[in-house]
Amino acid sequence: MVVLSKPAIHKSKHCPTFFPGVPLIDLSKPDSKTQLVKACEDFGFFKVINHGVPIEFIKELESEAVKFFSLPMSDKEKAGPPDPFGYGDKKIGPNGDVGWVEYLLLTTNNQSGYQKFASIFGEAAENFAVKKMACEILEMLADGLKIQPRNVFSKLLMDEQSDSVFRLNHYPPCPDFQESNGRNLIGFGEHTDPQIISVLRSNNTSGLQISLKDGNWISIPPDQNSFFINVGDSLQVMTNGRFKSVRHRVVANSSKSRLSMIYFGGPPLSEKIAPLPSLMEGGDSLYKEFTWFEYKKSAYKSRLADNRLGVFEKIAAS
Numbered sequence: 272m273v274v275l276s277k278p279a280i281h282k283s284k285h286c287p288t289f290f291p292g293v294p295l296i297d298l299s300k301p302d303s304k305t306q307l308v309k310a311c312e313d314f315g316f317f318k319v320i321n322h323g324v325p326i327e328f329i330k331e332l333e334s335e336a337v338k339f340f341s342l343p344m345s346d347k348e349k350a351g352p353p354d355p356f357g358y359g360d361k362k363i364g365p366n367g368d369v370g371w372v373e374y375l376l377l378t379t380n381n382q383s384g385y386q387k388f389a390s391i392f393g394e395a396a397e398n399f400a401v402k403k404m405a406c407e408i409l410e411m412l413a414d415g416l417k418i419q420p421r422n423v424f425s426k427l428l429m430d431e432q433s434d435s436v437f438r439l440n441h442y443p444p445c446p447d448f449q450e451s452n453g454r455n456l457i458g459f460g461e462h463t464d465p466q467i468i469s470v471l472r473s474n475n476t477s478g479l480q481i482s483l484k485d486g487n488w489i490s491i492p493p494d495q496n497s498f499f500i501n502v503g504d505s506l507q508v509m510t511n512g513r514f515k516s517v518r519h520r521v522v523a524n525s526s527k528s529r530l531s532m533i534y535f536g537g538p539p540l541s542e543k544i545a546p547l548p549s550l551m552e553g554g555d556s557l558y559k560e561f562t563w564f565e566y567k568k569s570a571y572k573s574r575l576a577d578n579r580l581g582v583f584e585k586i587a588a589s
């Protein structure tokens with residue numbers, strides 16, 4: 272990777288330990304919808320097993336990604352810059368955020384100019400079958416919340432105009448960096464995902480951390496056979512704050528590289544993002560009305576760690 276500027280070194284008061292309490296949900300079990308709702312309320316994050324995505328597809332996609340990131344920089348740069356889609360190195364977003372990461376950002380609706388890469392990864396992403404799984408989870412959540420119709424969330428991802436993104440992140444090992452006294456080199460700085468739902472699969476290298484409601488950071492043990500699900504800002508709004516979009520980050524590893532693949536399921540640009548009427552206690556929305564286009568426009572003016580929903584919150588009357 273070309274060093275452009277120095278990624279942040281994060282000083283945490285406590286060295287994070289692996290947290291045993293992250294909800295593990297077996298999607299084949301009949302009671303999983305209740306557990307899904309609880310996980311979205313308590314953490315905005317959970318791990319799923321028996322997800323139905325063939326492991327061969329995941330492995331195939333992983334080996335394509337390894338091949339891509341092993342290419343000479345001059346070849347990788349042919350797929351860049353990453354605004355809005357393409358190859359990026361260290362710089363994340365347009366507003367000065369940096370991390371110890373290189374990545375490939377792709378649209379899932381094939382309007383990307385990077386056809387060569389879109390065709391390898393775009394098709395693989397479909398085969399990756401994550402969209403189907405994401406929709407199943409969203410339908411189980413609607414059932415768990417007792418909302419009709421059950422495709423109230425999933426139809427947004429199924430829409431032809433769905434503004435979804437597929438991302439491959441590669442965090443090379445950083446051998447010069449000695450982890451000590453709770454200091455971590457940031458691979459991907461803390462943030463929430465703006466979309467409805469994010470589906471993440473990584474290799475067996477650790478690094479992902481989530482923030483609990485009390486603000487403590489916990490490390491998520493990697494599991495290459497499972498998927499990790501994040502509630503995004505849009506789902507927080509649609510549930511009027513009942514589900515929490517999870518703050519998360521990735522810390523770099525001194526000896527092993529981490530490879531992650533994430534599907535960000537988003538709505539069509541014209542979609543109004545607002546609480547579902549049945550979830551508005553006392554009829555009040557916590558948020559001002561906005562479309563996904565307006566939210567994205569505002570998000571792209573923000574820094575990674577910003578609270579992007581803040582400007583759309585209604586100030587509680589005193």
Ligand SMILES: C=C1C[C@]23C[C@@]1(O)CC[C@H]2[C@@]12CC[C@H](O)[C@@](C)(C(=O)O1)[C@H]2[C@@H]3C(=O)O
Pocket residue numbers: 363364365366368376436438462463464465466535570571572573574575
């Ligand atoms: C700093 C930024 C990068 C980001 C767009 C943003 O302005 C704020 C949100 C960031 C994020 C986080 C989740 C996804 O990785 C991402 C693709 C997204 O939709 O929002 C990134 C954006 C990015 O890397 O371009």
Ligand SMILES: O=C(O)CCC(=O)C(=O)O
Pocket residue numbers: 438440459464471473479519520521531533
């Ligand atoms: O790479 C990871 O494990 C997570 C990255 C992430 O949160 C993101 O790309 O939005």
Ligand SMILES: [Fe+2]
Pocket residue numbers: 462463464519
């Ligand atoms: Fe994220």
